[in-house]
Structures are given as structure tokens and as C-alpha cells.
Amino acid sequence: MDQTEGKYLGYTNYGAVEDVLLIGKEKKSPQIPPRYVRVEVQSISVNPVDIKILSGEQKYFMSRTFPKAFGTDFFGRVIAVGDKCGRLIQGQWVVGMSNPLLKGSGQRFLDIPEKACVSVPPKALDAVGLPAVGVTVLRSLSKAELEYLCLVAQGRKPSGPGPGFGKKAFVLGANGGVGSIGVQILKLLEYEVHGSASQNHWRALESLGISRLFDRNELPCRSEYSVILDCPGLLQCQQIRSLVLGTQSRYTPVSVPNRNLFQRGWQALSQRPFYSTKLVLAVPSPELIGILADLRAKNLLHTPVAHTFSLKNAQKALKVALAGGYLGKIIITFDEGAPG
Numbered sequence: 001m002d003q004t005e006g007k008y009l010g011y012t013n014y015g016a017v018e019d020v021l022l023i024g025k026e027k028k029s030p031q032i033p034p035r036y037v038r039v040e041v042q043s044i045s046v047n048p049v050d051i052k053i054l055s056g057e058q059k060y061f062m063s064r065t066f067p068k069a070f071g072t073d074f075f076g077r078v079i080a081v082g083d084k085c086g087r088l089i090q091g092q093w094v095v096g097m098s099n100p101l102l103k104g105s106g107q108r109f110l111d112i113p114e115k116a117c118v119s120v121p122p123k124a125l126d127a128v129g130l131p132a133v134g135v136t137v138l139r140s141l142s143k144a145e146l147e148y149l150c151l152v153a154q155g156r157k158p159s160g161p162g163p164g165f166g167k168k169a170f171v172l173g174a175n176g177g178v179g180s181i182g183v184q185i186l187k188l189l190e191y192e193v194h195g196s197a198s199q200n201h202w203r204a205l206e207s208l209g210i211s212r213l214f215d216r217n218e219l220p221c222r223s224e225y226s227v228i229l230d231c232p233g234l235l236q237c238q239q240i241r242s243l244v245l246g247t248q249s250r251y252t253p254v255s256v257p258n259r260n261l262f263q264r265g266w267q268a269l270s271q272r273p274f275y276s277t278k279l280v281l282a283v284p285s286p287e288l289i290g291i292l293a294d295l296r297a298k299n300l301l302h303t304p305v306a307h308t309f310s311l312k313n314a315q316k317a318l319k320v321a322l323a324g325g326y327l328g329k330i331i332i333t334f335d336e337g338a339p340g
């Protein structure tokens with residue numbers, strides 16, 4: 001098999017999906033940079049941020065060269081390793097996350113830093129939905145919460161109560177990519193988790209660990225949450241005030257509200273303490289992806305897959321993602337003969 005020419009999912013300019021999405025072929029150099037691996041990508045997942053990037057919302061952070069590859073998360077098999085790689089070997093299955101502002105993951109043959117990948121069992125197709133949303137959730141946690149979760153992932157759960165024990169957390173948009181992972185991670189930290197989503201997802205969300213559900217546009221009256229994970233980034237200061245315990249609580253707006261990360265950073269600083277979160281951008285991290293992969297391997301984390309599309313139906317996949325209303329993640333597979 002020629003491992004230098006493969007299919008490519010990209011975009012020809014910034015714009016609407018139907019105008020700029022491109023399915024083509026690209027040629028790779030036989031040479032791989034020393035600290036990179038070449039992954040034969042089996043699938044990528046669709047994140048809303050990927051579509052925002054395609055539409056040009058982050059263009060001030062990006063180069064002006066086109067076409068650009070679409071996507072962030074990837075799952076595939078290592079087919080070659082650079083001279084200075086030491087962790088991964090040829091033939092291993094990996095899941096990982098590119099930095100989509102620099103280079104998208106939607107390439108059959110993806111050259112990616114070794115440190116952006118972690119190994120997973122073969123056929124772990126659903127794991128492709130984990131990195132970007134999982135890293136987003138992990139970046140919103142406190143140091144103590146992350147340390148606790150790390151021990152859980154290593155199978156060394158401390159005997160005492162978790163950091164969330166006796167506290168409540170609320171997840172807005174609990175059926176989404178970030179929300180469905182957020183629910184499970186907060187639950188592992190032993191929070192009592194409440195959340196909002198359309199009623200058709202309630203049963204599935206209960207099975208992920210939510211103990212109280214509110215409709216998509218509904219909020220609890222007065223309550224005392226220690227953590228709020230606001231996936232669509234909708235809450236106004238007044239609403240946050242009525243839901244949290246005060247300055248000890250953490251409010252994390254996940255969505256970038258105003259089309260501009262600088263503005264988001266400014267909001268985060270100027271509206272403290274209600275933006276007392278570490279999350280600004282879910283920058284890739286091998287340690288964090290490793291924690292997610294370990295939790296998944298121990299069956300403690302599930303990535304609900306809403307739909308799987310073949311590459312030729314990528315435009316449909318993005319349209320479904322834009323419409324919302326599903327639970328979990330949408331996956332695009334590069335394998336011929338895949339469903340959808």
C-alpha cells in the first residue's frame with residue numbers, strides 16, 4: 001500500500017460548509033520529522049469548534065494558506081515513527097488530538113507529534129470522540145480534582161471521599177460532546193450531578209450518572225451548586241449568582257461566546273469570581289488524553305456515539321452536527337464501506 005497518498009477532508013477557504021468543504025487526495029513526503037509519527041487515520045470526530053474554525057471565526061489565529069485539513073480528534077494506527085520517537089511503535093493503535101489552529105486531523109495519513117497521541121486498544125473507534133471534549137472538561141477541573149481523577153484512572157482510588165462528595169454540580173447541555181463527558185467525570189469525582197437537556201435524552205443521561213434533569217431551556221430555581229459547566233455558554237451573571245454557593249463555586253462557560261478568544265480571555269478576567277475557571281482553550285495535552293484513555297480502558301468513561309458517517313458523506317455529518325439535538329459525538333470514518 002502506498003503510505004504517502006491518501007484521502008483528505010479539508011476546506012478551500014473560510015465559509016459555509018456546503019461552499020468550502022473539500023474531499024480530496026494529498027501526497028505526503030516519505031520523510032517523517034524526527035519527533036513525529038505517521039498515523040493511518042481510521043476516523044475523526046466532529047467538534048463544533050472545528051466547524052467554527054472552518055467558518056473563519058478563528059482566522060486571526062491561523063495562517064492564510066489553503067486548503068486546510070478539517071478536524072481535531074483522530075483515531076488510527078501508527079504506520080511509521082520518526083527517528084527521535086521513543087514511546088510509540090509501528091502498528092500501535094492511537095487516539096489523539098491535533099491543534100486545529102495549526103493543522104487539522106482529517107487526513108488519511110497524518111503526521112503528528114508523538115506526544116499528541118496515546119495508545120488505545122484496536123477497534124476503540126468510539127475513543128475518537130474523547131480527546132477534545134475530554135481535555136476540555138479536564139482543563140476546567142481544580143488541581144485537587146485532577147489529581148484525584150488521575151489516581152482513579154491508575155486504579156489507585158483513594159479510600160476517602162472524592163473532592164465532590166456532598167457537593168452538587170450542574171451541567172448545561174448535558175447531552176452534548178463536552179456535557180456527556182462532563183457528567184461522567186464530575187460523577188467520578190463524587191459530585192451529585194444535575195443537568196439540562198431535551199427530554200428525549202434523559203434516560204441515556206440517567207445511565208451516565210445524572211440524578212436530576214431539567215428541560216433544555218429550564219434552570220433550577222434557587223440552588224447551591226459548587227460547579228457549573230455551561231456547555232453552550234449561555235448563563236448571565238444574574239443567573240449564575242442565583243445558582244452558585246458564592247465565590248467558592250466554579251462557573252465554567254465552555255463555548256466561546258463572542259467569536260473571539262481575546263474577548264473571551266478578557267471576559268474571564270473581568271467577570272471573576274464567576275468565571276473562576278482555568279478553561280480558556282482546550283489545548284492538547286498527552287497527559288490529559290492519557291487520563292481519558294485510562295478511564296475509558298477501565299470502563300469508567302463512555303463516549304456516546306450519535307452517528308457515524310463515511311468520508312463521502314462528510315458534508316452531511318457536519319450539517320447534522322450544526323443542527324444539534326443528538327447525544328454524544330458524530331464520527332467520520334476514512335474506511336471504505338463504513339456506514340452512512
Ligand SMILES: NC(=O)c1ccc[n+]([C@@H]2O[C@H](COP(=O)([O-])OP(=O)(O)OC[C@H]3O[C@@H](n4cnc5c(N)ncnc54)[C@H](OP(=O)(O)O)[C@@H]3O)[C@@H](O)[C@H]2O)c1
Nearest residue numbers: 048049136173175176177178232254255280281282324325
Ligand atoms: N473553550 C474551549 O476550549 C472549548 C472546547 C470545546 C468546546 N467548546 C465550545 O463549547 C460548546 C459546547 O461544545 P460541545 O462539544 O459540547 O458541543 P455540542 O456537542 O454541540 O453540545 C452543545 C450542547 O449545548 C446545548 N445547547 C446549544 N444551544 C443551546 C441553547 N440555546 N439553549 C440550551 N441548550 C443549548 C445543546 O443542546 P441540543 O443538542 O439540544 O441543541 C447541546 O447539549 C461549543 O460551542 C464548542 O465550540 C469550547
